[in-house]
Amino acid sequence: MADKIATREAYGNALAEFGDKYPNLVVFDADLSAATKTGVFKKKFPERHFNCGIAEGNMVSVAAGASTAGLIPFCSTFAMFAAGRAFEQVRNSIAYPHLNVKIGATHAGISVGEDGATHQCCEDIATMRSIPGMVILNPADAAEARLAVEAAINYEGPVYLRFGRLALPVIFDENYKFEIGRGVVLSEGTDVSIIATGLMVHEALAAREILANEGISAEVINIHTIKPLDTELVTASAAKCGAVVTAEEHNIIGGLGSAVCETLAETAPVPVLRVGVEDTFGRSGKVPALMEMYGLTAANIVAKAKAAIALKK
Amino acid sequence: MEQAKKAELSRIATNIRMGALTAVYSASSGHPGGSMSIADIMAYLYFSEMNVKVDDPKWADRDRFVMSKGHTSPALYATLAEKGFFDKELLTTFRQADSILQGHPDMKAIPGVDMTTGSLGLGISTACGMALAAKHTGKTFRVYTAVGDGESEEGQVWEAAMFAAHHKLSNLCAVLDLNGLQIDGPITEVMNPTPHDEKFRAFGWNVIVINGHDFDEIESAFEAAKQCTDKPTVIIAKTVKGKGISYMENQVGWHGAAPNKEQYEQGMAELAAQL
Missing domain, CATH: 3.40.50.970 (Thiamin diphosphate (ThDP)-binding fold, Pyr/PP domains)
Structure with missing residues (x-):
């Protein structure tokens, strides 16, 4: 690394x-x-x-x-x-x-x-x-x-x-391809789709490991382009997994979570739980303490993933 | 200025006023007062000062004009139509849903419009950006912008003023249309932005104060602006809001109101008499 x-x-x-x-x-x-x-x-x-x-x-x-x-x-x-x-x-x-x-x-x-x-x-x-x-x-x-x-x-x-x-940490190597509007499947899975952006991609990958150890198969998608959203990929992954967790370092109102919900409501309605700042303001502090305080962690993604799976019909 | 040229510019300015009045009347909506006050300046800019090509509106080396006081689009559109950028008939479609002539200038839709404006304070900054780009790329085009006196209450106007002086944008010439009125009343009563000359001078600008309806003074001012090589220039043009139409002159109510049929006909008759 x-x-x-x-x-x-x-x-x-x-x-x-x-x-x-x-x-x-x-x-x-x-x-x-x-x-x-x-x-x-x-x-x-x-x-x-x-x-x-x-x-x-x-x-x-x-x-x-x-x-x-x-x-x-x-x-x-x-x-x-x-x-x-x-x-x-x-x-x-x-x-x-x-x-x-x-x-x-x-x-x-x-x-x-x-x-x-x-x-x-x-x-x-x-x-x-x-x-x-x-x-x-x-x-x-x-x-x-x-x-x-x-x-x-x-x-x-x-x-x-x-x-x-x-x-x-740097995740991607020199072979990584970047195209505006095209999401990237970092890891395929079948039980829940974790759709993340920015630094929460790191947490999503960590959450995937934790879930795998518990026998849960999580798909991890990196959405680097929030607009225009890769609705095709988001829809396909949601339809396949039947449950979605979004993860972003942003208010859960108006960001990636909202964009995913707006898309899936029209294309593939499944339970979506959003990890992000829960409609509140930040505060001063050391970053690790703040990430913990605001739930911007792999552990919170894991918890939300299990809850989303439980919501499947 | 030679009498013949003065008569010609005066005729063009009157045509601009008639076109602007027709646009606002046709739309039953728009801003005639500030369109009338800036009309003489517009006539001079497009028919004596600026280097533009009607058949190539996006010509890279053209001089630019930004109507920072974008609500006076009727004056800009009437000027562009008079110049030949589009058919004068289009003025009657002003503010209609299927017209290119949006309520405020739209650079993407309207031939000859160099910048989209309407939200006050933004236009002068974009003009700064154009002037900076010209200097940076070694182009010799000049950038002109018309700023409203009420608009000068916007903080961004002074951010732009600071920027232009700091970057020595001598290729930028702003015209402040000092007609003294804004929507809610006289500028000195609503939120006094005066004295503009001292303020701009303090911000590092070359300041010229003129009668904005006198073509001799207008010409001298634009010529002097070109002689200044280390500062941006502001021409503070003392004007009459509603100029040329008796019932509109110095009347605050005509900032953003359209004439009825009778008023339109009277206004057109008064303007025609000035031709």
Whole structure:
């Protein structure tokens, strides 16, 4: 297992790496270059990195304008400010005219840790998902984050990329294929389908081991693209397993769990239990303690998996 | 400015006002007051100042215009129609469900519209982005934007003002349409954003104050803006809301109201008399 690395770190590295290949790539940041890791790009391409100061709304609209002149802007700040404060600029300046702007949002979710509730955005997937035409990518590890950045560059239109602060083990190797809108079956199973995104993919894989030891066969699916959702895969897996657990570091309202429920209600109604932040705010603390406190653990996925199986008719 | 040119611009501005009034009347909805106040500026921009190609609206090297005060789309649409980007007949479809002429400008649907706007404060930022992109890519096109005086109460206008000065966007020229009225009343009573000149100067801009209905002053201002090479320019244009139509001038109620048939006919007659 490689050293742990945060997806935000992989994001900054990927920008710097792809800056050579894509000369039109430019980066906007709002005084958080050290934290969002766009500083890595800035070091290599100082003339293509624009600090907008602490003014996220302006940054998003500036990026929209810059994209109309042929540039491919990535604008970065924390998820709270990108999808929260600048929601309207994302909707009206970028998404409504379907401009080619990428939003690199870091510090998403509870795993921000010590900064606490004001900075732990667990609503960004919900707000971004409600915008027509928005693509939402939520990579599970550094390898996937790198691939997500290049896929976003090659996609013509708005993309919201969600990155975390926490260093994570790397799951995927160089043979891993990433395609926007295509979920990935990490492990096949028959009793319950665990559909996970972001850092909860790690917990889902751990939960699968625990369930296997108890004789329960769990399928694990990585949904890196929350929108457009791979409804075909989600439907097929739900129909096969007859019970579903979703897992995300986000409010259970409006995120992956909601997207899966909305799909399955129409295509393959089966019991779905959602692991996520249960409609509450975060708080300061060490990340492991917080993940435990908010139920973002393999153990909680296991419990929900058993409960979902029990709900099968 | 030569008399012939002035007469021609004046005629075009009047046509823009007639087109805007027709659009709002046809829709029974829209924003005539601020469309009338900005009409002379629009005439100058599209018929004397900006380098655009009617047969190639997305030409990469064109000058850009962003109607940051997007609700005055009737003035923009009437200008684009006058210029030939689309048929003037389309103005009568303004705000209809099957029309490309959305209530607020839509860059994807309407030939000649450079940026989707309508939500106040966002347009000037997008204009900054265009100007920055021009500088970054070595292009010489200029970027123009019209900002409402009421709009200047939006914090984002000042975020953009800070950004433009910081990045020395001398290829950006904003026009502040200082007509003095917003929906709820005089700007100085609703939420006083004045003095605009001192504020923009403090933010690092080149500031020019003019009568926004005087083509000599308009021309001098845009020429002076081009001479300034290290700062963005704001032209603070003192204007009359509802300009050109007697019952609309300086009347707050005409910010976002459509004329009835009688008012429309009177307005068109008054404007026609100015041709």
